[in-house]
Amino acid sequence: GEEVAQTPKHLVRGEGQKAKLYCAPIKGHSYVFWYQQVLKNEFKFLISFQNENVFDETGMPKERFSAKCLPNSPCSLEIQATKLEDSAVYFCASSQSRWELFFGEGSRLTVL
Amino acid sequence: EDKVVQSPLSLVVHEGDTVTLNCSYEVTNFRSLLWYKQEKKAPTFLFMLTSSGIEKKSGRLSSILDKKELFSILNITATQTGDSAVYLCAVTMEYGNKLVFGAGTILRVKS
Numbered sequence: 713g714e715e716v717a718q719t720p721k722h723l724v725r726g727e728g729q730k731a732k733l734y735c736a737p738i739k740g741h742s743y744v745f746w747y748q749q750v751l752k753n754e755f756k757f758l759i760s761f762q763n764e765n766v767f768d769e770t771g772m773p774k775e776r777f778s779a780k781c782l783p784n785s786p787c788s789l790e791i792q793a794t795k796l797e798d799s800a801v802y803f804c805a806s807s808q809s810r811w812e813l814f815f816g817e818g819s820r821l822t823v824l
Numbered sequence: 825e826d827k828v829v830q831s832p833l834s835l836v837v838h839e840g841d842t843v844t845l846n847c848s849y850e851v852t853n854f855r856s857l858l859w860y861k862q863e864k865k866a867p868t869f870l871f872m873l874t875s876s877g878i879e880k881k882s883g884r885l886s887s888i889l890d891k892k893e894l895f896s897i898l899n900i901t902a903t904q905t906g907d908s909a910v911y912l913c914a915v916t917m918e919y920g921n922k923l924v925f926g927a928g929t930i931l932r933v934k935s
Contacts, residue, residue, distance in 0.1 A: 716866075743921065745923075747923075747925075753927060754927050754928075755912070755923070757922035760921050760922060767920075770920065811855075811856055811858070811916055811921070812858070812869055813869070815866040815868075816866055817865040817866045818865055
């Protein structure tokens with residue numbers, strides 16, 4: 713597609729429940745990124761992929777967060793046992809190069 | 825620790841005014857600086873700057889990078905209400921491909 717498509721737009725979970733977010737990158741883009749934005753504050757880098765391979769995962773809290781980009785499937789970001797502080801907007805972005813990112817509209821996760 | 829600082833945090837101007845937004849950075853192995861505009865949801869790409877002193881221009885927006893003093897400015901001339909947004913500055917490093925973002929400048933243009 714011509715834009716990065718993220719689903720769902722909004723997800724509500726009780727503390728301790730699992731949350732899974734999806735991202736379809738722009739066709740032809742080989743890099744996919746996940747960022748977390750808490751309360752309209754700074755974007756925090758989580759992880760990036762080059763095709764289906766993890767490129768940089770230095771921002772991932774590994775205990776509860778995991779992500780995948782499998783061939784012919786949307787990329788996904790999964791949070792096991794959500795906590796209140798996981799409430800944020802999760803942005804996916806894709807890129808042809810490593811640098812110029814095109815962002816999706818975000819998925820708002822609310823943990824109650 | 826890699827750091828990007830934007831100023832001012834917020835700004836209110838009248839239509840027709842010119843604004844200058846600032847971004848300073850301290851990162852290891854700097855590669856490029858990017859500007860994004862975030863209205864309601866997805867940030868949209870404005871500029872990528874890699875060389876010092878070369879102005880990039882798009883309509884009423886322009887930006888320049890100073891790699892010696894480690895900062896960039898984004899200028900918007902003849903502002904319009906549609907320029908109201910959060911302007912985000914981000915830097916990339918030579919290794920890895922993450923963007924390190926500043927907190928953004930909230931610009932509000934009053935009619």
